[in-house]
Amino acid sequence: MSKPEIKPIPIKIHPRLTSGRFNNVRVGMVVLTQLAFFGMPWLQWNGRQAVHFNLAEHHFLIFGISLWPQDFIYLAALLVVSALGLFLWTTLAGRLWCGYSCPQTVYTQIMIWIERAIQGDHNARRKLDASPMSVGKFAKKGATQAIMAAFSLWTGLTFVGYFTPMRELATLQMGPWDLFWTLFYGGFTWLMAGVLREKVCLHMCPYARFQGSMFDDHTLVISYDAKRGEPRGKTQAKSDAQTKGCIDCGICVQVCPTGIDIRNGLQYECIGCAACIDACDQVMDKLKSPRGLIRYTSAEALQGKPAKSGPSFHRPRIVIYSCLLAGIITLSTTALVLKKPFKVDVLRDRASLVEQSDDGLLQNRYSLRVINTTEQAQRYVVTVEGLPGIRMEKPGQVIEVNPAQTETVPVRVQVEPESAPRGSHRIHFVIRSLNDDVSIREKSSFIGE
Ligand code: SF4
Ligand code: SF4
Incomplete structure (x- = not known):
């Protein structure tokens, strides 16, 4: 591709309508x-x-x-x-x-x-x-x-x-x-x-x-076939040759939305709209000459080297991009399909570390934030594990969450004092959806006396 050069900016380009x-x-x-x-x-x-x-x-x-x-x-x-x-x-x-x-x-x-x-x-x-x-x-x-x-x-x-x-x-x-x-x-x-x-x-x-x-030599770009087209001029229309060159009608320039002449070679101003292909094909149809004086082709083909008519897939970059694409699409689709239908965040109440219940049990407070990511209302039940005899203050408590909504519920967890000596103990909340029997295990900590 030619180096960008500073050109005067036309006030306004009015491209000619094309069809094809x-x-x-x-x-x-x-x-x-x-x-x-x-x-x-x-x-x-x-x-x-x-x-x-x-x-x-x-x-x-x-x-x-x-x-x-x-x-x-x-x-x-x-x-x-x-x-x-x-x-x-x-x-x-x-x-x-x-x-x-x-x-x-x-x-x-x-x-x-x-x-x-x-x-x-x-x-x-x-x-x-x-x-x-x-x-x-x-x-x-x-x-x-x-x-x-x-x-x-x-x-x-x-x-x-x-x-x-x-x-x-x-x-x-x-x-x-x-x-x-x-x-x-x-x-x-x-x-x-x-x-x-x-x-x-x-x-x-x-x-x-x-x-x-x-781009490389195999990339398909819109190009003018100078070998066929030149020398350009009105005489091309009258020539006996079956495959006529460029008659210099200028229609390819008139239809160009960026106002360039594709016959000057590949330019960074070309946005690849292919309007010039349609325009030139119509001119060639009128001359009863084969289409394709301007066409999608590769630099390799224009240099006269044998090249495929369509895009060439056997190139290192194409293989690398394709493998990366296939890998990321497969991984993210699999993760999306296997995604749990709800999420849970457990926050320990840091204001009250440990307290004693009326019946002498050690007690910690938490907030459970349950996010229902489905389109149906869901019901969840919470249990807790990790210390001998540990239990929810309200065993079997059901949390109801509307479709695509979030519910934050305060809960208390209790344990016998001898099961939780001084310090922090790893525990897990198990939140189970009653609708589809999916469970999430979320870790937290219980502070002993
Ligand atoms: S439309 Fe075709 S024939 Fe006419 S000037 Fe452009 S390249 Fe030449
Ligand atoms: S492809 Fe579009 S932008 Fe490029 S030269 Fe042709 S008409 Fe202009």
Whole structure:
């Protein structure tokens, strides 16, 4: 990849609309990602919001899976899997993430659709930009910004809906912080996708800078086949050759959202959107020449070395990334499946170390914090072991905890004085769920006289 060089920033790029198979994939990704983003907070699961990150109660709910701060490891595993997946993807096929699914690309695409719907195609938009201010221009620009702002606010509201119940937000029952984050995230969306657009990819995104280090000669990247294309010019259209070169129509440059010419070689400004492939394929179709003057290919193939047409999987990096991914996914899935349906914290009451009960037994006080991580109400019974004759003050006491709730219960543990001489003794609480017969053994200490 060529070294980043400082180029003049065009005021605004108005890419020409393109159509074709890669455009269909891009549109499909916009629809899919936005259906998921806007739809998810409305989904219900067991009568509650299916995906809800309740920061106030430190509780994440994802389709019936309850995650608490103790489960942070799963979130860490998810982040590592996402990063490794991105590295694997990039090594295999270049900037697929940037071109098809990065929120910056997706939201910029939506903003361009809004602009096109109100102001017309790329030529009309350029003309409008160059024209002096008039009532018509003001109305079109104003309407575009108003719709972009409304869409951005809706995006912000949906984002907050992952943290505050969406159905409350939709009726505008929001606190000051909900309002702040709605405006902040909405404003951020408008700024990044409506105003800055490709400049974020060109000048702000760190991933764009370092991903070149993941490429090798086998990585599939979008390239212009200079061997076939050059010398470019109108004469190519009239040549007798079946496989025609570049006719220098410039359409691949007109459709490029970052305004570059792919014929100058691989550049860091290329976000891999494949619009130039679709555009050039259409030109080649009209010339009745084979497609692929611009195509996904590897540096190895362009140098004329024998190379596979698809991605090559037999490379050390691919094997290492794949093994790491498989290992982390297997381990975290197994741990999630085997996860106990409740958690218990035992806190010894440090205010009263040891006391004597009415019937002469030594007694320590504790707080049991039981977290029910299931979607059903649960009943638990507590026993204690570790010293001869040790018992709960209320044997058989049942603790009831509502779905995905926490209950903190004060308990007392008693033992004969001769069984607990002076000092600290290791004991264990055994908390058993009466619903599914799962037990948790939690250690603590008993202070003797
Ligand atoms: S679209 Fe194809 S033919 Fe036209 S300028 Fe680009 S590479 Fe050449
Ligand atoms: S050069 Fe082609 S693939 Fe790269 S950003 Fe421009 S249109 Fe997209």
